[in-house]
Amino acid sequence: MSKAGAMDLATGLGGKMDKSDVLSAVDKYEKYHVCYGGDEEERRANYSDMVNKYYDLATSFYEFGWGESFHFAHRWKGESLRESIKRHEHFLALQLGLKPGHKVLDVGCGIGGPLREIARFSSASVTGLNNNEYQITRGKELNRIAGVDKTCGFVKADFMKMPFSDNTFDAVYAIEATCHAPDAYGCYKEIYRVLKPGQYFAAYEWCMTDSFDPNNETHQKIKAEIEIGDGLPDIRLTGQCIEALKQAGFEVIWEKDFAAEAPVPWYLPLDKTHFSLSSFRLTAIGRLITKNMVKALEYVGLAPKGSLRVQDFLEKAAEGLVEGGRKDIFTPMYFFLARKPLSENQ
Numbered sequence: 448m449s450k451a452g453a454m455d456l457a458t459g460l461g462g463k464m465d466k467s468d469v470l471s472a473v474d475k476y477e478k479y480h481v482c483y484g485g486d487e488e489e490r491r492a493n494y495s496d497m498v499n500k501y502y503d504l505a506t507s508f509y510e511f512g513w514g515e516s517f518h519f520a521h522r523w524k525g526e527s528l529r530e531s532i533k534r535h536e537h538f539l540a541l542q543l544g545l546k547p548g549h550k551v552l553d554v555g556c557g558i559g560g561p562l563r564e565i566a567r568f569s570s571a572s573v574t575g576l577n578n579n580e581y582q583i584t585r586g587k588e589l590n591r592i593a594g595v596d597k598t599c600g601f602v603k604a605d606f607m608k609m610p611f612s613d614n615t616f617d618a619v620y621a622i623e624a625t626c627h628a629p630d631a632y633g634c635y636k637e638i639y640r641v642l643k644p645g646q647y648f649a650a651y652e653w654c655m656t657d658s659f660d661p662n663n664e665t666h667q668k669i670k671a672e673i674e675i676g677d678g679l680p681d682i683r684l685t686g687q688c689i690e691a692l693k694q695a696g697f698e699v700i701w702e703k704d705f706a707a708e709a710p711v712p713w714y715l716p717l718d719k720t721h722f723s724l725s726s727f728r729l730t731a732i733g734r735l736i737t738k739n740m741v742k743a744l745e746y747v748g749l750a751p752k753g754s755l756r757v758q759d760f761l762e763k764a765a766e767g768l769v770e771g772g773r774k775d776i777f778t779p780m781y782f783f784l785a786r787k788p789l790s791e792n793q
């Protein structure tokens with residue numbers, strides 16, 4: 448269960464923006480998306496504004512419902528959601544062979560939940576790269592509380608143009624973040640540039656699977672719901688990510704869609720038919736209570752106007768994600784491990 452309370456949710460809503468600007472930001476954000484007349488080209492061209500608005504609006508809801516790590520997990524039977532989330536993070540650290548003293552980059556780090564866990568698990572120094580100011584402020588505070596602020600930090604920048612020299616990091620990872628990139632090749636190429644030769648990049652990508660049929664209206668609707676609910680320009684196919692990695696210069700060591708064989712479906716916490724005390728806030732009844740609480744907070748002026756509409760598009764996202772998962776047309780855990788060769792012609 449998340450440590451954030453109702454007042455944290457209310458005060459964090461809108462992130463760094465002026466509270467009186469939240470309603471117009473929701474308007475602008477919605478207009479980027481298909482259901483409100485927006486199109487993919489416009490989302491790509493304005494990805495930075497769109498994604499930042501999304502995270503200013505959604506971060507405190509994420510922290511309230513999900514905790515400090517904003518990602519799904521491959522889950523075994525008998526494992527709690529929290530345990531599975533941590534194991535999902537440890538798996539990346541193991542795949543990357545992280546060692547004490549390694550300099551590691553977390554691309555699109557959220558408020559740093561995975562960064563803190565991976566730093567404690569491996570004793571590596573992790574830098575979180577994020578374009579959202581509000582998330583970085585939260586992350587710094589949580590790093591201080593966790594006692595990892597001496598070895599880990601944050602850099603505010605766009606992962607399409609990173610402010611690091613070539614060959615800086617011993618390892619790079621990205622968890623459910625590079626799906627926000629307007630083009631995968633451009634983003635992977637930047638990761639390739641800042642990674643030392645011979646070293647590894649591992650990620651969990653959000654992708655449409657081979658079962659997705661672009662001519663099927665239901666599939667299209669699910670994809671659009673996930674895009675609006677999660678601030679995405681366009682969800683790529685798994686094969687497109689692998690192609691982009693190779694084009695960027697990486698050698699793909701192995702890849703796997705962990706959703707395909709997870710003993711417990713990754714979308715279970717969001718499934719309205721499922722009940723869990725330990726992740727109560729994510730259940731249908733938990734979400735209904737949050738909705739009414741946000742409505743009341745907005746009514747009395749403690750939460751900014753527009754808050755309820757944010758809750759509405761997040762609800763849409765939850766429905767799209769569950770349907771996408773049930774139909775096996777979408778995965779939030781397409782894993783790959785890729786290596787930057789020692790030399791360009793290796």
Ligand SMILES: C[S@@+](CC[C@H](N)C(=O)[O-])C[C@H]1O[C@@H](n2cnc3c(N)ncnc32)[C@H](O)[C@@H]1O
Binds near residue numbers: 517576577579622
């Ligand atoms: C779903 S969250 C995942 C956060 C984190 N990896 C986790 O698992 O907790 C996606 C993150 O990517 C970041 N992000 C999106 N687009 C970005 C960009 N162009 N440059 C840097 N960060 C970006 C967002 O601000 C957000 O922190």
